[in-house]
Amino acid sequence: MIIDAHIHLDHYTEQDRNEILAQLANYQVEALIAVSFDLSSCLKNQSFTQDDPRIKAAFGFHPEQEIPVLEEIDKLFSWMEEHADEMIAVGEVGLPYYKKIESKGKLNYAPYIELLDRFISFAAATKKPIVLHAVYEDAQIVCDLLEKHQVAKAHFHWFKGDDEVMKRMIRNGYYISITPDCLYEDEIQQLICKYPIEQMMVETDGPWHFEGPFTNQRTEPKMMIHAIEKIAHLKNLSITYTTQILYENTKKFYKI
Numbered sequence: 001m002i003i004d005a006h007i008h009l010d011h012y013t014e015q016d017r018n019e020i021l022a023q024l025a026n027y028q029v030e031a032l033i034a035v036s037f038d039l040s041s042c043l044k045n046q047s048f049t050q051d052d053p054r055i056k057a058a059f060g061f062h063p064e065q066e067i068p069v070l071e072e073i074d075k076l077f078s079w080m081e082e083h084a085d086e087m088i089a090v091g092e093v094g095l096p097y098y099k100k101i102e103s104k105g106k107l108n109y110a111p112y113i114e115l116l117d118r119f120i121s122f123a124a125a126t127k128k129p130i131v132l133h134a135v136y137e138d139a140q141i142v143c144d145l146l147e148k149h150q151v152a153k154a155h156f157h158w159f160k161g162d163d164e165v166m167k168r169m170i171r172n173g174y175y176i177s178i179t180p181d182c183l184y185e186d187e188i189q190q191l192i193c194k195y196p197i198e199q200m201m202v203e204t205d206g207p208w209h210f211e212g213p214f215t216n217q218r219t220e221p222k223m224m225i226h227a228i229e230k231i232a233h234l235k236n237l238s239i240t241y242t243t244q245i246l247y248e249n250t251k252k253f254y255k256i
């Protein structure tokens with residue numbers, strides 16, 4: 001069986017979503033971790049979990065957008081507190097690396113760090129795992145915050161970064177997840193070789209579009225099969241064993 005450890009299910013059209021859900025069993029996809037973008041996205045994902053038990057929702061605020069006013073942030077946190085039983089994790093949260101690049105370094109990071117600190121402290125208080133968007137140099141800042149709050153159950157989705165932060169993440173027991181871009185991205189292939197399989201999961205980050213063999217294709221969970229084959233090949237493991245361990249890691253991490 002396979003679990004998609006990170007998907008934006010609410011960002012698909014209803015028709016696409018229904019088609020994808022109808023096909024999951026054909027590709028041995030047992031569950032999906034549906035991460036949220038903001039409060040309205042949380043509400044959508046919450047309703048999907050009520051309709052389909054294979055969908056597990058994480059609630060949070062995606063960092064690659066403008067910071068809302070404090071009143072809105074407070075509203076999100078009180079909603080999350082109220083619905084803590086319905087959330088499998090806090091996420092997607094993190095730091096806006098790509099927005100920072102776009103702004104040529106002019107983006108004020110302080111409010112983003114402050115907001116993330118609040119999410120991590122929320123995860124610690126509710127004892128929930130946390131799903132992080134934190135790449136390159138941002139990962140060090142996020143490690144500092146996780147260590148400060150003693151949060152160990154951290155999932156750095158689609159992680160990219162240097163060896164130094166990667167070693168710190170491995171030491172701290174953090175997990176990463178691999179997307180279908182591992183078929184054509186050298187950087188990700190190197191990461192797969194270095195990161196322990198015991199701390200690895202697979203994801204699509206759908207509906208994000210992939211390139212290489214996936215150019216012009218709708219992103220869907222069945223693509224993970226190709227990613228798993230690539231991981232098995234790079235790590236010199238059997239496909240059966242790789243599929244099994246990635247599945248067990250995800251089940252263990254998210255307690256599903």
Ligand SMILES: [Zn+2]
Pocket residue numbers: 006008035092205
């Ligand atoms: Zn995402």
